Every structure is written in structure tokens, then in C-alpha cells.
Amino acid sequence: xxxxxxxxxxxxxxxxxxxxxxxxxxxxxxxxxxxxxxxxxxxxxxxxxxxxxxxxxxxxxxxxxxxxxxxxxxxxxxxxxxxxxxxxxxxxxxxxxxxxxxxxxxxxxxxxxxx
Amino acid sequence: xxxxxxxxxxxxxxxxxxxxxxxxxxxxxxxxxxxxxxxxxxxxxxxxxxxxxxxxxxxxxxxxxxxxxxxxxxxxxxxxxxxxxxxxxxxxxxxxxxxxxxxxxxxxx
Numbered sequence: 001x002x003x004x005x006x007x008x009x010x011x012x013x014x015x016x017x018x019x020x021x022x023x024x025x026x027x028x029x030x031x032x033x034x035x036x037x038x039x040x041x042x043x044x045x046x047x048x049x050x051x052x053x054x055x056x057x058x059x060x061x062x063x064x065x066x067x068x069x070x071x072x073x074x075x076x077x078x079x080x081x082x083x084x085x086x087x088x089x090x091x092x093x094x095x096x097x098x099x100x101x102x103x104x105x106x107x108x109x110x111x112x113x114x115x
Numbered sequence: 116x117x118x119x120x121x122x123x124x125x126x127x128x129x130x131x132x133x134x135x136x137x138x139x140x141x142x143x144x145x146x147x148x149x150x151x152x153x154x155x156x157x158x159x160x161x162x163x164x165x166x167x168x169x170x171x172x173x174x175x176x177x178x179x180x181x182x183x184x185x186x187x188x189x190x191x192x193x194x195x196x197x198x199x200x201x202x203x204x205x206x207x208x209x210x211x212x213x214x215x216x217x218x219x220x221x222x223x224x
Contacts, residue, residue: 042216043158043202056211091157102206103148106157 002026004107006092012113018080021110024073025094033104034067034077035091043091049075082114117141119215121203126221127193135188135201135218143208149177149188150202152217158202161188190220198222 005024013019025032034046047057049069057067064083069075079086089111093104119139127133139147146165150158164170164179164186176189190197203215 043214045212045214102146102210102212103160103163104212105160109157 004092004094004105006090006107006110008110009108010111010113012115013082014115015083016081017114018078019082019086019112019114021077021079021090021092021112023075023077023092023107025075025092026105027073029094029096029105031095031097031102032069032075033093033095034075035093035106036088037091037109038088046077079112082112084114087112087114117205117207117213119203119205119213121201121215121218123216124219124221126223127190129193129195129222129224131193132189132191133193133220135190135203135220137186137188137203137215139184139186139203139205139213139215141205141207141213144181145206145208145210147177147179147186148204148206148212149186150204151199152202153199161201193222195222195224 007022031050033048035043036046037043046059047067048055052069065079067077089109091106091109093106095102095104121137148163149161151161152158162177164177167179167181169176169178174191179186200217200219202217205213
């Protein structure tokens with residue numbers, strides 16, 4: 001399998017612009033997770049989906065962030081408008097189910113820089 | 116609240132053994148994971164423990180004591196490529212993964 005695929009790998013944008021991050025989970029996985037990682041705050045869960053339905057979005061920082069999963073093979077995380085404090089690495093991960101199948105497999109991440 | 120504690124940083128010598136500890140307090144328990152993350156890369160799965168005891172995988176072993184809320188990751192015959200951060204994560208009663216802040220392991224020649 002190709003693993004979790006994320007695009008773009010790097011994004012540099014200016015404050016106020018809209019940013020869209022994309023993720024393709026591993027085929028057959030039922031859960032998808034969006035994380036943000038910074039040196040200061042470590043790995044933070046933003047939102048996760050189970051069978052394409054958002055289950056917990058309590059980690060989404062504010063209304064500027066939104067996530068969708070229109071089908072089992074695609075998800076987006078959108079930031080509008082972006083701010084310099086959104087600069088971080090954004091990881092998408094997917095997992096199969098419960099117990100040890102909850103092992104999450106991470107994509108390579110998108111390094112976002114907001115100037 | 117839910118809490119996972121790991122040392123922030125550890126240093127060890129190439130060829131030696133190092134033990135990275137993790138203690139947790141969570142609402143329920145459905146397993147504990149260890150992940151490795153090299154600088155600039157994504158976390159990758161190392162091990163999963165749900166029963167007490169030691170699980171061995173080559174140079175890496177992971178131990179769990181549920182009664183003590185404690186786990187450790189043991190790395191033997193350290194190699195320079197083992198320099199990375201090691202993340203402990205616990206699956207709580209709602210099957211949500213609670214992440215520790217990670218331990219940065221520095222290997223010296």
C-alpha cells in the first residue's frame with residue numbers, strides 16, 4: 001500500500017490567505033485524524049473522522065479551521081483566513097479499527113508557513 | 116484530567132541500553148502505543164501493549180504494568196540512527212489516543 005498521502009508537502013502563504021491541506025488515507029481504514037505539531041505544543045489532535053463522519057472536533061482551534069471528508073478516500077483541512085500562529089506541521093493519520101488495529105499510520109505531513 | 120508523563124530528553128552512548136519511561140493517568144485503558152519520530156519526519160509505530168508484561172521486537176522491547184499506570188521502552192545496542200523522539204500514547208475508554216509530549220533521545224558516539 002502507498003501509505004497515507006498528504007499534499008502539499010510544503011506551503012508558504014501570506015497572512016489572510018486561504019490554505020487547503022489534503023489527505024488520502026490508507027485504503028480500507030475507517031478512521032482519519034488531523035494533527036498539528038509545533039515545538040511548543042507538541043502533537044495536538046485537531047479532529048477525527050470515523051466512517052467519514054466527524055466524531056470529535058474539540059481540538060479545532062477556532063472557526064477559521066474546518067475539515068471535511070466527502071468520501072472514504074479523501075479529506076481536507078482548510079484554514080481561512082490563515083495567521084502566522086498557524087505555522088506548524090500538519091499530519092494526517094488513519095487507522096483501521098479498535099484495539100491494536102487502532103494503530104495510527106501517519107502521512108509525511110504538510111509544513112505550513114504563514115508569513 | 117488525562118495525563119501522560121515522559122522525560123523531555125535523554126542522552127545515551129552508541130552500543131549501550133536505554134530505558135524510556137512513561138506514566139499515565141487516563142479515563143480507562145485500551146492499550147498503550149510507542150511511536151518513533153525522527154526530526155522532520157512523521158511518527159512511526161513501534162509497539163502496542165494491552166496486557167501486562169514485556170513485548171520484544173528485535174532491539175526494541177516495551178513493558179506495561181496496568182496496575183501502576185506505567186510503561187517503558189527499552190532500546191538495546193543503540194545505534195546513531197536511534198536518535199529520535201519517542202512518543203508514548205494511551206488509548207482511553209473512548210478509544211481516543213492520548214499523546215505524551217515525547218522524549219528526545221540523543222545518541223553519542
